[in-house]
Amino acid sequence: MRIALIGAGRIGAVHARSVAASPDTELVLVADPVDGAAERLASAYGAAATTDVGDVFADDAVDAVVVGSPTAYHVEQIVAAVEAGKAVLVEKPVDLDLGRADRCLAQVGDRADRVMLGFNRRFDAALAEIHRRAGAGEIGDIEQLTIISRDPAPPPVEYLAASGGIFRDMTIHDLDMARFFLGDIVAVQTVPQRLDPAFAKTDDFDAAVVTLTAASGAVATIINSRHCAAGYDQRLEAFGPRGALRVENHTATSVVLDAAGSSGARGPYLDFFLARYADAYASELAAFVAAVRDGAAPSPSLLDGRQALALADAATESARTGRSVAPAPVPAPSAVV
């Protein structure tokens, strides 16, 4: 499968490496409007480069497109790709505006089964194992899902300004995990925190506790913070009537120190998502390639991306009002302008 990559930034480099390493895929084109960026990445893997993203859609040699551009371009590039007959793997979120995401869904229509959303955590070996084992009934139906998810340090202020806020930017991964494990969510309640004085000047938050009620009656709790001294804090526990399955934090190696002051000490947690989910990105790409090859609808879908965004919107509104908020339902296509 011949793959083009849009966006030669940090996440683009991760995908380029996965495409090159796989015997099933070939990186044929890298597109990035930033001068020289595509060139630098493409040359490392023997691919062509362009600063004109339109080249990707025009190129008949391209079977599938991996979209790693800034969020604002996702919708137009999804639409252009499927209209050019190409499969798409697009980074989360679909968009920061739910209306635009709904219009994207309406425009893409049936061709949504050519689009996969890059919720990488679904492909983490440990999280996928819990999903599989819980799905097989090992702990009974999940009743409570607890997600602790903390970044090592807040992003730069400029990034925050364009991020859509903590719920659309950071929590959205955890919201997708809640849907992945519990299915449809009917209510969202948020207790937001502004701990760092730097956030006092913004309408954003740097920590929050979000509780979600699923249609099944299960409840998910998400505990977020924009900082964590020990590293990238990524824990999840699925609790059911017959037991609990949980994943603990990862450290760089399994070395343990026992010394005069303390025992059992490991290194700090892996430092951020590129380290913690390195294997997940490769598995995600492999799942995309397999789905496209087999003509199957890839999962997570464009709709999964829209639903996570609707939950992020609900969390944002709950943070503002202090009330429980139901996520906006998908509008009928005819109602989307």
Place this chain on the structure above:
Amino acid sequence: MRIALIGAGRIGAVHARSVAASPDTELVLVADPVDGAAERLASAYGAAATTDVGDVFADDAVDAVVVGSPTAYHVEQIVAAVEAGKAVLVEKPVDLDLGRADRCLAQVGDRADRVMLGFNRRFDAALAEIHRRAGAGEIGDIEQLTIISRDPAPPPVEYLAASGGIFRDMTIHDLDMARFFLGDIVAVQTVPQRLDPAFAKTDDFDAAVVTLTAASGAVATIINSRHCAAGYDQRLEAFGPRGALRVENHTATSVVLDAAGSSGARGPYLDFFLARYADAYASELAAFVAAVRDGAAPSPSLLDGRQALALADAATESARTGRSVAPAPVPAPSAVV
């Protein structure tokens, strides 16, 4: 110090053993209206027995009273004890009715510094260590407190009917933990669950997620369930800007099994509070004895008992309304009828 015990039930037996084992205290009298109950317990430790609780207050040889009677009798016995000049250690909760607790506080007045509330978890070695280390600044000011607290199995239906509901009966321990670690709480938000069909006929719940906002800006999350396959699930994590201190579940021994299907397997969690907090009950009694001996105000106080109850009321109301609820402030003594 000569101690009388009111209530010869399960918790009474725990306190009787602690009193007998301590070189500083002597069990002189056990009172229980149930025929033969006081007799049985008293005889094991060479103490006198009575079915008339009034004997405890009338007996000049009694320095201090440990109240382990049903909740409905706590208020009257606290008042009678302090009026008889005796120090009191009373099991939680003060009462199931906040108005009665307020009247008790008003009646007891200055003599409240002779009353200690039996929030046993404050005396658990691990929880007390976290409190001490966090208080010493090891992790900075606590920003997020996460408490997972699950009972092994729900109590009998008859018990539930008189329990005051999950928040006043079970969560109240966790609510006290939130106050112990974070101080004053200004808002309570509850997401309740009714998982077991047996609860559908009641207005009680068998699981809940409760979030509390402290005056400091910190947020506590309490995750409760009335059942847990692996035993009595008791975890707590204090998270601050410089790190996190947490306590994991305890098992009966430290034995680990590595076998064909799995590795690292320990036994199930200790099965319930009498096992998990056995040492804490003894430390609690020792703290009470030391405070009385030194003329110091014991902690947790009668007011701590009232405040935990106010939080339980707020959690109950939030579960009903879906809204954030502020706990009721302590009324002026003049306002209490």
Place this chain on the structure above:
Amino acid sequence: MRIALIGAGRIGAVHARSVAASPDTELVLVADPVDGAAERLASAYGAAATTDVGDVFADDAVDAVVVGSPTAYHVEQIVAAVEAGKAVLVEKPVDLDLGRADRCLAQVGDRADRVMLGFNRRFDAALAEIHRRAGAGEIGDIEQLTIISRDPAPPPVEYLAASGGIFRDMTIHDLDMARFFLGDIVAVQTVPQRLDPAFAKTDDFDAAVVTLTAASGAVATIINSRHCAAGYDQRLEAFGPRGALRVENHTATSVVLDAAGSSGARGPYLDFFLARYADAYASELAAFVAAVRDGAAPSPSLLDGRQALALADAATESARTGRSVAPAPVPAPSAVV
């Protein structure tokens, strides 16, 4: 049961507390030739005191004797006690001289079933659980037993001089563990170490690896050191064809710290045997009391004490010669002078 205690030192105080705390036993007499020592300990528990050890054997009110005197007195006190018709719990080792231990066995004869050796580790909850589960076949027949056993710091030089050397003083506990789990031992091989320059002037060692071959074909490895920065290092693993059961080190509480430099850090190991095996001493006494009460032969027996000493002798000789040494068999009573 009325119990007398010989020896009012550190270990005597442990036993005095256990005797006092048990509803089944009463401490009636404490004997110690050191001026005032017996008095101090006895007064705390309302017992009589004497500086004449002979009073213990002469006192008809004494049912059983706990011997916590220096090793050199063990043999004569065992013999005097059984001749006076009393049951005996004696601290390890029986003696430092195998010949004397053999003569003690011969003298005691059938009355050996009134004598119990204080190998406290057999009563540790975790080690006893492994013994029970392995005995029930959970991991198949044990093939390899690994014991890591390190003291926190070496004893004073004066203590060492009278200790009989590391194998008779420290390793003897591990040698008894090897017998407890594997039964008869047929060969002992030692690799000794002299790490601390202070030991260069002695013929003693401060570390060693001892391997033991059992009659069953199983092999035990004991890794000893007289120092350990992290505390009292006490680990054991029983490995069989169907899995392994192991016990890890204990810390004072279960508190874990995750911080900038490291994660998963607990406190240091418990600092020494009185802390690590506190519960085991109480269980040991309870087992002794139960055996005496039921007329059963207590275990570990006087013979177990003799056999552990024979292994310590073999380890000492192997350390000197570098060869594999078979432990000395029990001589026929007629051969003992």
Place this chain on the structure above:
Amino acid sequence: MRIALIGAGRIGAVHARSVAASPDTELVLVADPVDGAAERLASAYGAAATTDVGDVFADDAVDAVVVGSPTAYHVEQIVAAVEAGKAVLVEKPVDLDLGRADRCLAQVGDRADRVMLGFNRRFDAALAEIHRRAGAGEIGDIEQLTIISRDPAPPPVEYLAASGGIFRDMTIHDLDMARFFLGDIVAVQTVPQRLDPAFAKTDDFDAAVVTLTAASGAVATIINSRHCAAGYDQRLEAFGPRGALRVENHTATSVVLDAAGSSGARGPYLDFFLARYADAYASELAAFVAAVRDGAAPSPSLLDGRQALALADAATESARTGRSVAPAPVPAPSAVV
């Protein structure tokens, strides 16, 4: 760097993938006398294939050779490669016969700094971290090294017959670890076991405890078994005066199950060396490539391979005689025929 691979078996496939994945290396030729074997592996990576191993040495386009052939061919291929001016990475062991290894060393002479031995564990992230931290003095000088190393299941009987015995085939990795951490070894003592009746008919063993005394005074203990129900058991602990650094077993994911019968259960250990040391093989190749590129002597060296074999011989002899055995010193080149 253009690399040729000799041997298209299991380990050859591992190296082929590493060579292909690295941007610094190119797989140009695969040689294997087995019909079709080289062809199959080479075609997956676009390399040439041959059944004539001599082609590797004759091909000027080949810079370096990775030798993954059966042990019996190692010596001649090492010599042929260095004589053809190529660098060599050769799988352990050098040979099963110490005399042949010594002759190889003599023949290779100064060109030994073009040869690297494939002791993959030195490149495991955890073991390398302990080596680095211990080397930096974090725990003081290592006094005791404990290695537990068990295979999941014994190899087929046919393999065993040609393996050189457990010490030259399996223990040799642990013997190299002892040298890696402790330097020169002066004495070896072995307690062998024959547990599986299938081994009774051979002069080989299926378990053993090997103790090694280092010139430094440190002692290493190696505990081996040819079977382990929980998987590939790979643990190592370096103990020094200031603490201990240890590496625990790895499981496929970090998922933990807490259920009715047990808590804290992870999956079994990774199943064998290809899984446990997958990353180590890639790091080993990278170290080889870096050394060759920089003209540095690669480590571990051909001499390291010879010394590990000398220790395996000593362990074999100690198993036979029950005595402590000194490893054979490297003979003077003039003494080697």
